Amino acid sequence: MARIAYILLTHKDPEGIIAQAERLTAAGDYVSIHFDANANQRDFDQIRETLASNASVVFAKRRVKCGWGEWSLVEASLLAVRAAVEAFPKATHFYMLSGDCMPIKSAEYAHDFLDRDDVDYIESVDFFNSDWIKTGIREERLIFRHYFNERSQKAWFYRSMDWQRKLGLTRKVPADIQMQIGSQWWCLRRRTIEQLLQFCDRRRDVMRFFRTTWIPDETFFQTLVRHLVPEHEIRCRTLTFLMFTDYGMPVTFYNDHYDLLLSQDYIFARKISPQAKDLKARLGKLYTTRNVRFQISNEGRSLFKFLTGRGRIGRRFAPRFWERESTLGRERQLMMVTCKKWHVAKRLVDRVRQVTNMPAIEYLFNEDSTPLPDLGGIQTTLEKRTRHRRALVRMLFDYWQTDKLVLCIDPANVDLMQDFYNDKATVRLLEIDCDFTDDYLIGHARRVGLAGDRTPQETIDRLLPTIRYDVKFESDRIRDAGFKDMHRIRQSASVDENTLPLAEFLDIPVEKAREIAGTEYLFVD
Structure with missing residues (x-):
């Protein structure tokens, strides 16, 4: 021994x-x-x-x-x-x-x-x-x-x-x-x-x-x-x-x-x-x-990084944008969908494509794997996409020869939203308000490395309020930003209640908006 x-x-x-x-x-x-x-x-x-x-x-x-x-x-x-x-x-x-x-x-x-x-x-x-x-x-x-x-x-x-x-x-x-x-x-x-x-x-x-x-x-x-x-x-x-x-x-x-x-x-x-x-x-x-x-469970380092990364007032690790690309175009409409449950936002934009034939992109600033056309290399990495965000979106308008474009964006990227709102184009924002069960938040913690399959229940119990507050903080920060033309649909709302905000956000007839809002599997986890 x-x-x-x-x-x-x-x-x-x-x-x-x-x-x-x-x-x-x-x-x-x-x-x-x-x-x-x-x-x-x-x-x-x-x-x-x-x-x-x-x-x-x-x-x-x-x-x-x-x-x-x-x-x-x-x-x-x-x-x-x-x-x-x-x-x-x-x-x-x-x-x-x-x-x-x-x-x-x-x-x-x-x-x-x-x-x-x-x-x-x-x-x-x-x-x-x-x-x-x-x-x-x-x-x-x-x-x-x-x-x-x-x-x-x-x-x-x-x-x-x-x-x-x-x-x-x-x-x-x-x-x-x-x-x-x-x-x-x-x-x-x-x-x-x-x-x-x-x-x-x-x-x-x-x-x-x-x-x-x-x-x-x-x-x-x-x-x-x-x-x-x-x-x-x-x-x-x-x-x-x-x-x-x-x-x-x-x-x-x-x-x-x-x-x-x-x-x-x-x-x-x-x-x-x-x-x-x-x-x-x-x-x-x-x-x-x-x-x-x-x-x-060995989640100590990732957990420490997550908790300290929240920062003090002002969220000190938030990205800052020093560059300003040229305008997207006054006549163009950019519609941003934000939701912490990415699979819900992806289902929504997929239904938008099916019902309206409008170009819609998933989390292009958050996921490397987001399908994008070849735009000469500007789309190859998240770093390039973010650094040249206006040029990238402008090229997507040109690629699809459209004046309307829908894209998904994570709720944490408020500065990115603000940058697009500063453009001369017409910009609208749709927040999808989802319900978050403890099981879902625990699964989220495991997916991002904050917890493992063997993490003690005591640690999870302490972590859950922080994650739940973090989700709420991001939503509150979006609302506090005072974005114009902001709309909201909710998982807890009825199809009728979600139809009108969708119609106004997408600028489409109420009948088509109801078809999208009535998607049975939209909020399923």
Whole structure:
């Protein structure tokens, strides 16, 4: 059975470190602690004294002063790893943790998971050909020697790079290694760790290189594991669940995230808020509990993106249109149909085509697969269609040699609607107001990745009001925009009640509008 030696890098919260160590060792695992030499000596003394009688806890033989982005973080990791290898010969795996991490599965689950496959878990992708680095310097991390910290010595950090660049003091990556990058939260097998330590002792040139790279904790272990271990024995992922905001800051978890964390396909999570006492207590108890069944749905990241993407007032992620195409034509009529249930809008425009022979297009700004004629390439991608929206619609008028055109548009695209309303053409809008059952909204959440087949009911219950409000928000936003010539039909209304709005919207006789409104399957889910 797997036995894990946790490599715990810490710098604060002695009570939390003690609790973490006691919790992890109570389940039969081990802990090796490095406590930052920058931290309070009294805190370190408290940790050592309290854990002195715990034979499953060991401390790094030397403490180093750690700085973000510096070699010192890797050095601290290696010191703790060496202490664990020496002290715990029965440890089969070595798992990197920080003081902000907490288990989100039981020890029983973690051991079974690691026993399942004889592999290492480390995120490790090509440094130069991947897009792992989102902002900041890239190859400069490697080709220059970094002696200053960008956070605490910003001016000297960039001045040093400028001098090296001017003097031609760039360097190359050691010839026999392929530089990799990834998350610093890994879980490696014992033989991998032993190979890695032997490599460190043997290859002083590689060690010298990494000592002056920038943010080596994202490249050192990731590169050496790829160098030493066959690819089929590596799973390119971390077992620690973490997310980042659009500002590049780690997402912090609080008391109400318990159910969400348990449903993710990970063993640990970071960062847990220091104030989340209830969450820490529940997760701590969970680790030593046996016979717990976990429903893995793994929707955490998509759910976070959906919820934060709602934005503050003004919906900060809404598209903005800076370009303005030329007019569609004063004599032309553009009729936009908006509905959150796309299949209902598609049925409506299909019936419009059948009954009136009027050209009608489905969600051309929302679906790549919308059938369109060849217009010289402008229709090939959603990005092109949206960027040149007026030119595209004008070409569709010309293609069908018509002055009337119907198109579908998602309710979220209010700015797009407004842009067409600013045109000199006659523009009308029809909103289809549908009923949304809980089952439909749950299905919608699964279709867009906000939930999975195994998402706990508690998570779904919390998510449903947000999705329902989001649908209502889009409808309210359309109404608040004050569009002229706006019409509405409702699923709850009778055929007679929907006939007149349809006739006015399409500018067709009432008899034809009634034929369309009376379509039996129009609102069927």
